[in-house]
Amino acid sequence: METPSPKGSPFMSSPFAASPNTEILLRRTVLAWTQETGLPTSVRVRVDGRSYDLHKSPLTSKCGYFRRALLSSSDVELPENFPGGFETFEMVALFSYGYPLSLDPFNVSALRCAAEQLEMTEEYAFSNLGERSDLYINQVVLQGWDDTLIVLQKCQPLLPISEELLIVSRCVESLAFMACMEILDPEQRRDRPVISVQALSGRAWNSEKVKQITGQDLWIKDLIALPFEFFKRIIGSLRRQGMKEKYVSPVVLFYANKWVLSKKTHKFWESTDECSGAEEANNKVSAILEGLLELFPAEEKADGVIPVSFYFALLARSLSLKLSEKSREKLEHQVASRLQFARVEDFPLPESGTIAFSPELKAMENIISNYASSNSGTDFNRSTHFSSSIVAELWDRYLSQIARDPKLEPHRFVQLIEAIPVSFRETHDHLYGAISIFLLEHPDLSGEEKASVCKHIDCQKLSQEACIDAVQNELMPLRLIVQALFIQQLQTHQALRDCSDSFRYTYSVALSGTGFTPTSRSHPPTSQNLSESPYKQLTDESPYKQVCGEGRSGALSHHVEYESASFRLQALEDEITAIKKNLQGKSTSKKQSFRLFGREDKVLLKRRSHSGQVSTCIGSLSWASQRKCASGILKMLRRIALLGKGKAKMKQSSF
Incomplete structure (x- = not known):
């Protein structure tokens, strides 16, 4: 604080600041009074286990408390909670004898409280200790930051009397005011x-x-x-x-x-x-x-x-x-x-021991439940949905950390997954990662336990990378792998359709500069069912052939490249259709139904036999053949990626 203490504020300058000297000074003052008046000491005052032999006249002239107490006895014992103890009383006694008292921030609060308890008011003497202490606090102490801070600290052992005398309140308000001025004063230039x-x-x-x-x-x-x-x-x-x-x-x-x-x-x-x-x-x-x-x-x-x-x-x-x-x-x-x-990284984890029922995990579970309950009932606007998806992602990443605990039971892990509502998860990639780690760290889980954990993964909310990883992940139940296969097939079909539409639109724009007016087929369709094939062969009446007939060699080369790409796309689509029919045919032979995106527990889980066969929801099919199907789709995806590069080159050449 830059506010200086007022000039003349006596820090540690009082002779009473050092308590051993105060007692010696009091004895000398009492002795001088005896010699001056010729009167012996007639009063004994006890405080904090110490006794002081004093004269009655000085005490009763300024203290209403002693004026009443000495009427019945010459031996007075002050209360145990006397403000400031014997040190403060020695200063009060010296003041009563007329010794010039020097106030400072270290003693003024105790003296003011002692004056109040001994009734040293203006009623008994002019400029008595109570009045002088109040003036010093108001005119000196409260004008400076350091003095006010010292007095406030000295008030703590003097409670509650220091509070009753408003010493604490005055110091608090003064410090708050000076703190506000430290920040808000426009003339205060801070470095x-x-x-x-x-x-x-x-x-x-x-x-x-x-x-x-x-x-x-x-x-x-x-x-x-x-x-x-x-x-x-x-x-x-x-x-x-x-x-x-x-x-x-x-x-x-x-x-x-x-x-x-x-x-x-x-x-x-x-x-x-x-x-x-x-x-x-x-x-x-x-x-x-x-x-x-x-x-x-x-x-x-x-x-x-x-x-x-x-x-x-x-x-x-x-x-x-x-x-x-x-x-x-x-x-x-x-x-x-x-x-x-x-x-x-902010989420707490136990330093040692199991995580499953640790207070850290329990606290985080309560916090997530608190957040979910406070946001589920509100209108899901864009901002709320965005915040909820962030929280869900944080929680799933936290589950990835605690999933490594080998003592974490499957039912407990499922409880933690369900702490976040399904609608909060925009993507299931982090949830899939957490479950994959959990299955890796718990290799002895039964098929039912795996199914209970993995049923929370929605393959439609997995990215392409996560979906491919799920197909190749041997820890996952077969039901989830088959779902991922079909989702991947749909994504591949959509990619093929978009690729073909992009080719048509690109070449129709390229040929429009030659005088050809493209038909509706030249533009990418706005909507189309996944089951429909957008790839058709060029006919003799194709506008691309008309352009070639006019002798434009540049357009002819583009037309040949387009036909080649179209045939390649059609071949890929036929290959995927054949794989799908193969899977459906084997499912029909065993007369078992399979719900593609079902979440019900009635779907049968895979069970391995001694011969290596797998009994699944799509019939009796060897594990090797399942992997072969998956590998075939993955190879096609790579071929599509290569085809996409060719498309990019063709776009550049068209411009």
């Missing part, structure tokens, strides 16, 4: 911008790195060193006085980083007298975390202010703490509201 947490977005949370960033602004460093009760009140005052949330939230974040996430702070607490062990230190951290959850901004204000990695760091830390159920649910809800901005 660097205010600390922002934008640089922390998209990175793993690192407490030590964040701690280094915090030290760049001293006013933030001072605030996060305060006890939580005072810090909480300052944050509330900052918001009331109009500080923007983008400046307030980082302060809360830095406080949590120091007192909740920092391992060094936790170890420090374990070694202090306040905490006798790790359990008490955890209890203290739990109390701070529960309080901080109340200070986080609302969901709509948190976007772009607090990085999502911070929420996950708090979540991971909370798993080892004893939070209340309400606080835990609130934290999980805040994580769920920011889930679409997370990375899979």
Whole structure:
């Protein structure tokens, strides 16, 4: 904080700052009073196990408390919770004897509280201790950042009387005002911008790195060193006085980083007298975390202010703490509201032990369920659908990590898959990858267990690469492999049709410059059933032949190339049709039905016999022949790819 302390503010300049000298000075003052008045000491005051022999007149002249107490006895014992203890009483006694009292930020709060308890008001003496202390706080302390901070820290052991005297409130409001001026004052020229947490977005949370960033602004460093009760009140005052949330939230974040996430702070607490062990230190951290959850901004204000990695760091830390159920649910809800901005690296994993029923996985499952329930009932607009697909992809990638646990049971893995609704998954590639890893790490699964896990894969939502991999994956059930084969066939048919239509359109455009007006056949059709074949032979009346008859050699060469490509496409289509008929014929011979895209569990799974045959939903067919069919389709796909390259060359030549 750049705001300097006012001139004349006596830091550590009081003779009462060193307590051993105060007691000696009091004895000398009492002795001088005895010598001056000739009166012996007549009162004994006990405080904090110590006793002081004093004169009655100085005490009763300024203290209403002693005026009443000494009416019945000359031996007075002050309460155990006397503000400031015996050190403060020694300063009060010196003031009563008329010794010039020097106030400073280190003693003024204790003296003001002691004056209130001893009733040292203007009713008993002019410019009494209570009035003088209040003036010093208002006119000196509250005008400077450092003085106010010191007084506020000294108020903690003086609660609740320091709160009743509004010392805490005045300090809190003053600090909040000066913090706002540090940021909002247009005349304040800063060499660097205010600390922002934008640089922390998209990175793993690192407490030590964040701690280094915090030290760049001293006013933030001072605030996060305060006890939580005072810090909480300052944050509330900052918001009331109009500080923007983008400046307030980082302060809360830095406080949590120091007192909740920092391992060094936790170890420090374990070694202090306040905490006798790790359990008490955890209890203290739990109390701070529960309080901080109340200070986080609302969901709509948190976007772009607090990085999502911070929420996950708090979540991971909370798993080892004893939070209340309400606080835990609130934290999980805040994580769920920011889930679409997370990375899979942010998701917590147990450091050791099994994953299946770890608190980390349970917490993530609750968060995903929370997100799904809060988004399933809403209208699925484009933005919501996009966010849901991102969350589903993150969850599937997280499943790929936990699928490696050999102790993860199939039914538990299925529960985790079903945590995300089917409509959220735009693609099943990552889900297929997670299931493939799970099957690889669990080789002893039965056919029924494999089917229960793999039934969640929709081959229509697999990319071409994933679909090809599924056909070649020996870990997958035969039912899924056959589905992938048929999906691949449909995709190949569509690719052939699009390729042929593209050829027709390209050459019709190329020939239109010769005076030929293309017919409707020259343009790619807008819609066509997959079962229809778009590939037809050229007739003698073809406009391409008319052009050739006119003697245009360039167009003739293009026509010959087109005819060659068309025949090749037709041959590929005939080959695919033959494979399909072969599969359907064998299925008919065994009189078994197969539902191509069915998800029902009534479809029979593959079972191997001792002879190596496989009993499947398409009949008795050897595994080798199935692989041969798959290999045939894959070869055709490669040939289509080569054909596509030829098409590109033909396009270039046409222009």
